[in-house]
Amino acid sequence: MSETTKQPLRLALAGLGTVGAGVIRLIETNAALIERRCGRPLRIVAVSARDRGKDRGVDLTPYAWEDDMTALSARDDVDVVVELVGGSDGPALTLARKAIADGKAFVTANKAMIAHHGLGLARVAESAGVPMRFEAAVAGGIPVIKGLREGAAANEIERVYGILNGTCNYILSTMEDTGRDFADVLSEAQAMGFAEADPTFDIDGIDAAHKLSILASIAFGTQLDFSSVDAVGIRRVLAADIAQAESLGYVIRLIGMARVEGSEDGKKRLFQRVHPYLVPKNHPLAHVDGATNAVVAEGNFSGRLLFQGAGAGDGPTASAVVADIIDIARHWESENEIDPAFSIPVGELDATVPAQTGDRVGKAYLRFMVADRPGVLAELAAAMRDGGVSIESLIQKGEGSDGAVMVAMVTHEGEEGCVVKALDLLAGSDSLTEPPLVMHILKQ
Amino acid sequence: MSETTKQPLRLALAGLGTVGAGVIRLIETNAALIERRCGRPLRIVAVSARDRGKDRGVDLTPYAWEDDMTALSARDDVDVVVELVGGSDGPALTLARKAIADGKAFVTANKAMIAHHGLGLARVAESAGVPMRFEAAVAGGIPVIKGLREGAAANEIERVYGILNGTCNYILSTMEDTGRDFADVLSEAQAMGFAEADPTFDIDGIDAAHKLSILASIAFGTQLDFSSVDAVGIRRVLAADIAQAESLGYVIRLIGMARVEGSEDGKKRLFQRVHPYLVPKNHPLAHVDGATNAVVAEGNFSGRLLFQGAGAGDGPTASAVVADIIDIARHWESENEIDPAFSIPVGELDATVPAQTGDRVGKAYLRFMVADRPGVLAELAAAMRDGGVSIESLIQKGEGSDGAVMVAMVTHEGEEGCVVKALDLLAGSDSLTEPPLVMHILKQ
Known part of the structure; x- marks a missing residue:
């Protein structure tokens, strides 16, 4: 692709919900500075979503429309396919496979799909010689995948953990501030749009488990293993538990925690848990309130690194999606230049077995x-x-x-x-x- | 350099103080994982320091020794020169210029040199087609330059600010915890090795000003301007001020704060200040204690991002130095692949005038x-x-x-x-x- 240097990087967007509309707004609003930082402009060429007529607050007339989103990746005038449809399988996965097969770079914010199919997609992307990126899949606008994959790359990571679900953190910190009970705060959060009508994925820790399994793979260089995450949500936490914890010097947060351990038989053991934890008040995570996310990585030389910011929302998520696109615009010059999606080629990631918890x-x-x-x-x-x-x-x-x-x-x-x-x-x-x-x- | 893929990236280290020894220890300890993450090994080839005989706790016999550090960059078997000597001018600057002229990649932890000469060095590196990196110059082990240059690259940054000097933060937070006065805590910090025998650069805000000017240039895409940072240190802060602030709901922290503003005449105005600030207790920086550093960047889409970790020390600083080297190992395949040191080529950075403070x-x-x-x-x-x-x-x-x-x-x-x-x-x-x-x- 050397001949395209200084040429625009041409994008196709699938999915025009709040995040998709946010990506369009960002690329339009910050076009000039993005071009300065990339050395070339980003240009949205084509878009696709379920309902063409819906008002999304952004003008779609400059872009080609495809009713069939897989047609996006067939277009000769597209370099990068951006998937913002969501869902672990179905149209998102079909598009991902097609885009990579068509030789397009692939960017997604889809944590469920990466947690379930990320390794397989990355393997195909590596053999096809195309970049695949998913910064927005973990912790919204916080560049934590980049922080682990590159910023902390020199370190053996001892633990990676954090607050990975903004809805749960909003609910727990509101319960803490107001003394109200879970069901009451959840209803309010739903009314205000901070929680989904069906909040199961958030409340039961599944969303956090998706993100944790992705973080663990990148932090430890191990094969992603979503199925072995022990996930327990926050439904059973009472206002009385929070008051009790408070009196003992703790706050309650839903924490995703992962570490990797050796063992006598040489197999690495992967510990991955999403649980409500009592967090000592002098720990930085104790001060993370509202819908904020925060990730801690403990490196053997860096010590404790903390990355904190907005865990969701159209602006922050769009910021992470476009950061991935900018990375591609800067580096996708030749096949040699493509960093593996999980930092290490999929074939070289360590296999693990789930850790036992009894002796912890x-x-x-x-x-x-x-x-x-x-x-x-x-x-x-x-x-x-x-x-x-x-x-x-x-x-x-x-x-x-x-x-x-x-x-x-x-x-x-x-x-x-x-x-x-x-x-x-x-x-x-x-x-x-x-x-x-x-x-x-x-x-x- | 395409032919060197999978070949080791060969390093020369100048300066073997605690950070230099830390870099050697890190590269030896984590050699296997670094090779997995880079796709090729890092190999230290040659070292140089003032005193060859000194015991540094690391074995130097595997490496060639050069009495004259500029001889490091003349060696044909060296790809990257790593400068850990320190000082804004003198031998460090001589080595930097020579390394770039000799076509070596250049990595440094030297904030004073970058603050004073970074633009000039980057300009020469860009025309020579060699990478230059200085992650360790700002906030120790925290990958905040990468966070701004790449993670937040899609955003217009409205403010960048933070706790940039660990010595001052240690002193202020110890004064806060103990009620003791400045001079007393400073003496203790000196005795414990947390403060230099001559603490002027730290205590008077000059070290923080070096770092702030670097952050501002990268965050805003403006020419680095250390000379216009308004720096006031913490010498005059009394225990009584801290107690007073506490009773009003604040803590006192030495904050480096930068923003850029437009003006009627079209010239951008750069506001850069290092002062002790009163920080509201519900702000994340109010909970940053001890020698920790933390940087906040407020992006127009990302919202508030916080990066926190150890601001100094041999391990964290080595972690940042080696992260830069890993980036070079991954990407330095051809001249096209070199990101500019300040994210945007030096010739395209905006000129600014210092902002007035009176109307703030x-x-x-x-x-x-x-x-x-x-x-x-x-x-x-x-x-x-x-x-x-x-x-x-x-x-x-x-x-x-x-x-x-x-x-x-x-x-x-x-x-x-x-x-x-x-x-x-x-x-x-x-x-x-x-x-x-x-x-x-x-x-x-």
Whole structure:
């Protein structure tokens, strides 16, 4: 492509929702500075979406329209296909495969598709000699994939973790500020457009798990493994848990946490978990409020790096999409110049097995709702003792609306397997009015 | 250089202080992963420093030794010269010029040299077709130059600001935690190695000004202009100021702040200031403690991005130096592939004039030490009134050790010129026992 230097990089956009419209607005608004920074202009050539007539607040008349989005990648006047349709399979995946097969560079904001099919797509892109990029798939406008792939490239990354879902963080930090309960804050967030009508993917930690699996692959040079992420969402977190955590010096955040560990048999073990965690107030993530995202990477030379910003929204997401396009405009001169999508060629990424959690050592917060009658506390304490769980602090709070009593405890540092064993001992006990809630405490 | 793909990238290191030794340790420790991420190994070929015999904790015998560091760049077996000598002029600058003239890629951690000579060096590097990189010159291990140049490349940056000097942040946050005074904490920091024996560059804001001028050039696409940074350090900040700020909902941080503004005559105006600021406690920078650095960039699409991490130290600085080398290893295939050091070719950077400060609008904290006698408060209040300064809150505190009384006030939002005028009215008054201290309040 050397002959195209100084020629425009020609783009086709599939999907014209808020992000697609944002990308168009960005490229139009910042055209002059983008051209200065790229050394050549970006030019949108063609677009495609489901409904041609819909008013999106941007003028589409300068661009060719394709009813069939796969026709975008067949066009000779297109260098880069930008996929903003969403969904792990279906039209987005069809377009991705077609674009790469047609020799186009491929840029996407689609975390679900990358989590499920990213390795396969990257493998094909590498053999086709075309760039594939997905900065916007993780943490919205924050350039964290670039930060890991390039900025921290010299480091062995010990842990990568963070706040990866803006909806959950908005809900948890609003519960914290107002003392209101989950369902109430969720309804409000839905009314304000901060949460989807069907919030399952966000609330149950699946969206964060998509992003975590992508981050882990890039941070550790391991094969992406979404299926083994242990994801638990925030539905069961009560205002009372937040108040309890507060009094102990913690806030509650939904954290995606990944690390990789060696083992005796030489296989790397990949630990990936999305859970609500208790975060010590002196940790930088404790101060991340609202819909903000933040990612921490701990490198063996860099120490702790923190990347923070808006995790969603049309502007921030468009910023990340166009950053990828600018990278392509700057570097896609020859096939030699294409960095692998996951930093290392897919064939060289390490295979892993999922890590066991039982022997992990840490502190945990356990919360029980129990019947208000004599002997229940003794029953809990005995189960902890018999499981081998040592209790650092315990608080029992007066009756809830249903007559149940809340008992919250923080354990001393110990093996997670002990907590599991203690809870197994309590399973089926009619002293518990609902299943216990376990939250891990984030280590500094 | 296409024929060298998969061949090692060959390095020469000048300067073997703690950072130089850190770079060697990093390249040795992480050799395997760096090779995976680069697609080829990094190989240190030759080194140079003042004292060959000194024990640096790393084995230098595998590397050729040059007594004369400029001989490094003359070697045929060297691709990249890494300068870790320091100093804005002298041997570092001589080596930089020679390395570029000899067609070597050039990597440096030298903020003073880049602040003073970066544009000239970049211009020569661009015409020679060699890459020049200086990620480690700003904010230690944090990949913030990459973040601005590439991650946020799609955005017009409205402000770039942050905590750019770890020594000052360590001193201020220790004063905050302990209530001790500046001189006392500085001595301790010197004893612990967190501050230099001659701390002038750090304490007086010059080091932060070097970094700010580099960040501003990259963020705004403007010519680097170190000479117009208005730098005031932290020597005059008292424990009493910190306590006062605390009671008003602020912490005190040394902030480097830059923005660029248009004007009627078409010339861009560059505002660059390093001052102690009052930072609202709900701003992310208020939670940056110890020797940590943090940079905020506000993009017109990305919104607020925050990059945080260790601002100094051998490991973090080495991490940034080697990230630059990895970038070169990945991309330096042909002359077409070299991104300009300042993101935009030097000849295309905008010229600017320094911005005026008088018409800037904001809130300020003013602190006076005054004689303890009747009428002094009235004199202060009259000067404020006559300058046009409106006072939001005022606190007078009992006698200090020298019999002086402290009067601290926070103004309503107003023009900075009014504060200057009010203080001019007080100049020479024998009611003041020392010159007043003015600190601006960081806007959200």
